[in-house]
Amino acid sequence: MADFVVVGAGIAGLRAAIGLAEAGHVLVITKEQLGESNTQYAQGGIAVALGGEEDVSLHLEDTVNAGDGLVNREAAKVLVQEGPRRVEELLAWGTRFDRENGKLMFTREGAHSRNRILHAHGDATGAEIGRSLLAHARSIKSITLMEWTMCVDLLVEGDEVLGLTVLDRSGNLQTICARAVLLASGGAGQVYSDTTNPAVASGDGIAMAYRAGAEISDMEFYQFHPTALGLPGVPRFLLSEALRGEGAYLRNAKGERFMERYHPLLELAPRDVVARAITQEGIGPNRETLPVYLDMRHVKGIDLHQRFPGISGFLSKYGLELGRDLIPVRPAAHYLMGGVRTDVHGRASLKRLYAAGEAACTGVHGANRLASNSLLEGLVFGARAAEAMSEEPDPAAPEILDVPLPAGKLTNTGDLLQRLQQTMWQKAGLLRDAAGLNDAVSVLRQIQEQTPEGKNRASLELRNLHTVAELIVKSALAREESRGAHYRNDFPQKDDSHFQKHSIVSRARDSVEFSLF
Numbered sequence: 001m002a003d004f005v006v007v008g009a010g011i012a013g014l015r016a017a018i019g020l021a022e023a024g025h026v027l028v029i030t031k032e033q034l035g036e037s038n039t040q041y042a043q044g045g046i047a048v049a050l051g052g053e054e055d056v057s058l059h060l061e062d063t064v065n066a067g068d069g070l071v072n073r074e075a076a077k078v079l080v081q082e083g084p085r086r087v088e089e090l091l092a093w094g095t096r097f098d099r100e101n102g103k104l105m106f107t108r109e110g111a112h113s114r115n116r117i118l119h120a121h122g123d124a125t126g127a128e129i130g131r132s133l134l135a136h137a138r139s140i141k142s143i144t145l146m147e148w149t150m151c152v153d154l155l156v157e158g159d160e161v162l163g164l165t166v167l168d169r170s171g172n173l174q175t176i177c178a179r180a181v182l183l184a185s186g187g188a189g190q191v192y193s194d195t196t197n198p199a200v201a202s203g204d205g206i207a208m209a210y211r212a213g214a215e216i217s218d219m220e221f222y223q224f225h226p227t228a229l230g231l232p233g234v235p236r237f238l239l240s241e242a243l244r245g246e247g248a249y250l251r252n253a254k255g256e257r258f259m260e261r262y263h264p265l266l267e268l269a270p271r272d273v274v275a276r277a278i279t280q281e282g283i284g285p286n287r288e289t290l291p292v293y294l295d296m297r298h299v300k301g302i303d304l305h306q307r308f309p310g311i312s313g314f315l316s317k318y319g320l321e322l323g324r325d326l327i328p329v330r331p332a333a334h335y336l337m338g339g340v341r342t343d344v345h346g347r348a349s350l351k352r353l354y355a356a357g358e359a360a361c362t363g364v365h366g367a368n369r370l371a372s373n374s375l376l377e378g379l380v381f382g383a384r385a386a387e388a389m390s391e392e393p394d395p396a397a398p399e400i401l402d403v404p405l406p407a408g409k410l411t412n413t414g415d416l417l418q419r420l421q422q423t424m425w426q427k428a429g430l431l432r433d434a435a436g437l438n439d440a441v442s443v444l445r446q447i448q449e450q451t452p453e454g455k456n457r458a459s460l461e462l463r464n465l466h467t468v469a470e471l472i473v474k475s476a477l478a479r480e481e482s483r484g485a486h487y488r489n490d491f492p493q494k495d496d497s498h499f500q501k502h503s504i505v506s507r508a509r510d511s512v513e514f515s516l517f
């Protein structure tokens with residue numbers, strides 16, 4: 001029984017739940033154990049302008065510039081102006097950001113004009129924020145946290161969301177009705193073979209919203225982080241941008257620094273520029289793969305183990321050491337700018353449906369997210385969505401009904417998933433063109449024909465990733481220009497006259513529409 005259902009227990013879901021708790025009973029549902037989310041793995045930090053008005057307006061300009069002509073200025077203003085208050089709240093709830101002589105420490109990341117990134121335990125910012133939010137949420141009686149439960153589909157009548165179905169930890173399908181539902185289900189990195197995201201990031205909320213008829217926006221904009229660990233057979237562990245913020249260089253196979261050929265900001269250029277530069281430097285004259293390295297051997301006056309304990313620990317498992325070794329890097333899918341289209345109060349295009357955090361698209365990141373703005377986004381828009389949801393009129397009494405599990409084939413979905421992920425990486429990744437995207441369309445069609453109907457987590461996730469993949473490919477085909485994180489070899493220029501707009505897709509529309517927010 002719940003007044004409000006929150007799908008996801010990352011930064012957006014937990015912050016929203018805390019805000020909603022005064023208005024009624026909140027059920028927070030999460031697919032795995034609490035803490036397994038993109039939030040948990042966020043390393044570098046949270047961007048916030050704590051230095052007064054000038055700092056706020058510079059943060060706004062940096063956000064707008066990173067978004068390459070597509071940032072929704074209203075949403076970005078909300079982000080930078082309300083950010084400081086939301087971070088003060090975190091401090092009051094016990095988040096322990098790193099300090100020096102009692103003062104908060106700020107670092108810098110790519111495309112920020114100032115040092116404004118707070119971090120915790122060196123490189124474990126998300127885990128620390130998640131810890132403190134969870135502790136606070138647990139202390140509130142009207143919040144129930146439900147683990148190992150997968151939300152499957154929204155219940156819709158006309159254009160109104162009444163609740164959702166979930167697959168509980170025993171494999172039973174249940175119906176939960178609610179006054180309002182918040183999708184805070186995070187990103188969809190699992191749509192690509194190379195990603196920094198954990199397994200839970202399968203775009204479920206976006207696919208659920210699409211199936212229910214909601215509008216989805218900007219799906220062609222997937223940010224590829226330039227520097228994930230590039231060791232074969234090893235997960236694409238993130239090597240935070242903060243390493244470059246602390247002075248790391250990028251070097252090609254010949255040992256040369258190469259970023260001066262690509263951007264005046266060198267290693268701190270926008271992520272899409274750095275990611276494409278690394279991709280280019282990583283292709284040899286005979287199309288062979290060449291290594292590209294991150295180099296901190298020259299960085300003095302900073303204890304790299306102490307500053308980056310998580311990264312140092314992970315690298316040491318593979319015999320690598322920051323400051324001693326060249327670290328092989330390659331790009332990986334990292335952050336989805338697109339998602340469920342919402343206004344600045346988290347309202348989606350269906351009644352009683354809300355979205356916040358990485359699952360949502362307010363247009364705040366435009367075509368490319370400014371580093372460390374997404375944790376802040378989760379806080380600010382999670383809190384805003386909670387305020388708006390609290391205003392929803394009282395529902396009929398919410399109920400949980402047992403629904404029999406439909407019989408489905410428990411087919412092995414692993415091969416299909418791998419094919420989908422590799423196709424997306426090769427055909428709809430960093431460098432795109434119409435031929436490759438059309439190839440992806442045909443492969444996705446074949447995968448759909450072979451996808452089993454089973455109502456188990458693996459097949460439900462495959463279905464969701466398939467939907468997300470289709471939305472990415474469809475939107476990328478329609479955007480015949482290059483902008484931010486979306487790069488078309490066949491349309492390498494930006495075309496403001498046609499495309500300085502957000503893409504919108506929904507089940508009701510045949511084609512992708514472009515519109516202002």
Ligand SMILES: Cc1cc2nc3c(=O)[nH]c(=O)nc-3n(C[C@H](O)[C@H](O)[C@H](O)COP(=O)(O)OP(=O)(O)OC[C@H]3O[C@@H](n4cnc5c(N)ncnc54)[C@H](O)[C@@H]3O)c2cc1C
Pocket residue numbers: 007008009010011012013029030031032035036037038039040041042043044045046047125126149150151152184185186187196197198200201202204205238334335356357358359371372373374375376378
């Ligand atoms: C390695 C890494 C490093 C990063 N570093 C930074 C950084 O330094 N700074 C920064 O600002 N951002 C960073 N990001 C991005 C940032 O972490 C995310 O954008 C942000 O945490 C997303 O928060 P969220 O609450 O929207 O979603 P998440 O934190 O991903 O939470 C999603 C939640 O939804 C649940 N869920 C998903 N589907 C279902 C379902 N069907 N049913 C039930 N539950 C479901 C998940 O279990 C999870 O609890 C990083 C991301 C990664 C992966």
